[in-house]
Amino acid sequence: MTQNSPARPRAAASFAPPRRRRRRATSGSARLAALLVSPTLLVLTVVVLYPTIVALKDSLFGTPGLDPKTGFVRDTDPFVGAENYTAIFGDAADRFWNAFWNTxxxxxxxxxxETVIGVAMALIMHRAFQGRALVRASILVPWAIPTAVSGLLWRWIFNSDGIAxxxxxxxxxxxxxxxxxxVAVIIADVWKTAxxxxxxxxxxxxxxxxxxxxxxxxxxxxxxxxxxxxxxPLVKPALMVAVLFRxxxxxxxxxxxxxxxGAQKTSVETLSMLAQDEAANVRFGPAAAYAVILFLYVFLIALAFVRLLGANVVGDDESGPKRGRWLPRRRTEVAA
Known part of the structure; x- marks a missing residue:
């Protein structure tokens, strides 16, 4: 017992340096990862976070008009608090809910x-046959056309004396x-983005x-x-990401x-069109309120999609598809 007792601190000391080295390596990897991700975070801050904060701030202000106290026209937008939001669900509730359900x-x-047709397109493009490159190019042409040009094209097709x-x-x-x-919007959008x-x-x-x-x-x-x-099962991660983005x-x-x-058409007016109409009529406060509501709606849909449907945009996890008879197993399962 007396001979083994001094060996314990030496063994503990021999294992201490690798732990410190691993700790330094981990911290160095974390700093490198933060350095590499920082440009993306900066761009997201400028493109996403700042406009969102500005829209939230603008939604708390009304439109310039006569000041009831002075009788003069105000030069600045008055602060109205949550009146723009209460007006959306009050006086403008019918138009808002119509745009919401249309969206x-x-x-x-x-x-x-688009999901059904897109999967069919992928299966066709994946098969080996003569002229596959031409088929792939022809299928991807609609996606390459700008949306404005596509809208004008389909407007000509759906004209009263058009091809349709x-x-x-x-x-x-x-x-x-x-x-x-x-139906016209659905056909045009499916053709464009499938x-x-x-x-x-x-x-x-x-x-x-x-x-x-x-x-x-x-x-x-x-x-x-x-x-x-x-x-x-094997294509589910890519399919879920595609459906989420779309x-x-x-x-x-x-x-x-x-x-x-066209604008102000009750049957196809969406939340984005409603916000644009308010901004075009110099009602920037209500337009910002519509934009904030649309942002929250998109955020909740994305959150529900990731949490409930299992759209894993980070990597593989244990909630993936159940492995069938022919699906390859992980290395750890094979080793076990």
């Missing part, structure tokens, strides 16, 4: 259709009020090991079972319905 309906309808009425044999006024105006989802899903398909499909074919799995048990983008929809249908 929600157009968002979820277009994103659902010629093909259907009907005389529908697509660019006027009604459900057909919403290739975006297809492009991200294609990137996810290209990292799947072909040996997984070979093992499934040897076991006699049909193409439908391969798609359901292999393709969808949902957030569609919630801010403005230019396409504005150009295709």
């Amino acid at each position: 929600t309906f157009l968002t979820f309808t277009t994103v659902a259709l 009425n010629t093909l259907t044999g009907q005389h529908v006024l697509w660019t006027t009020e009604g459900f057909h105006a919403q 290739p975006f989802i297809g492009l991200l899903v294609l990137a996810g398909l290209q990292v799947i090991n072909k040996e997984v499909y070979e093992a499934a074919r040897m076991d006699g799995a049909s193409p439908l079972r391969q798609f359901w048990h292999i393709t969808l 949902t957030l983008d569609a919630l801010r929809m403005f230019d396409l319905p504005y150009i295709l249908i």
Whole structure:
């Protein structure tokens, strides 16, 4: 016992330097990571945080008008507190809720259709066949066209004597009020942005090991079972990120319905169009209030999407898809 007792402090001392070295390495990696991320954080602060704070501040001020105390026109915007928000849910409640439901309906309808069509596009672009490069280029052309140009193009197609009425044999006024105006916006938006989802899903398909499909074919799995048990689980991270980005983008929809249908159209007026209309009429306080509400709506949708649907934009976690018969296991599982 007396011979072993002095060995303990020497053993403890021998292990102390590696811990200090690991601690220094960790702190050095943290400083390097902070240095590399700082430009991105600076850009986000300038582009996102500062405009949000300014919009929140402007939403607390009203429009210049006659001062009831002096009878003169005020040079500065009066401070009104939360009156702009109470007016949105009070006097302007009908127009606000109409724009809110239009935004929600157009968002979820277009994103659902774009997801189905985008996955189909990705599967087509992923297959090896002659002329695949031409097919990929033609599918991605709509995404490369600016939205304003796309809106003008579809406005010409949905004209009263345009191609749409010629093909259907009907005389529908697509660019006027009604459900057909919403259908026109949905068709134009799906044609424009479905290739975006297809492009991200294609990137996810290209990292799947072909040996997984070979093992499934040897076991006699049909193409439908391969798609359901292999393709969808492995491509889910890329698909969820694509759907999340498209949902957030569609919630801010403005230019396409504005150009295709027009301003102040009840059937397609969105929250972004409502805020722009207030700003165009020099009512910057109410416009900022609409912008703040839209920001909160987008933030809540993004939070619910990540928490409930499992859209992991950081990396792999334990809440991923359940591993099926042909899915590859992690290295730790294989070692175990």
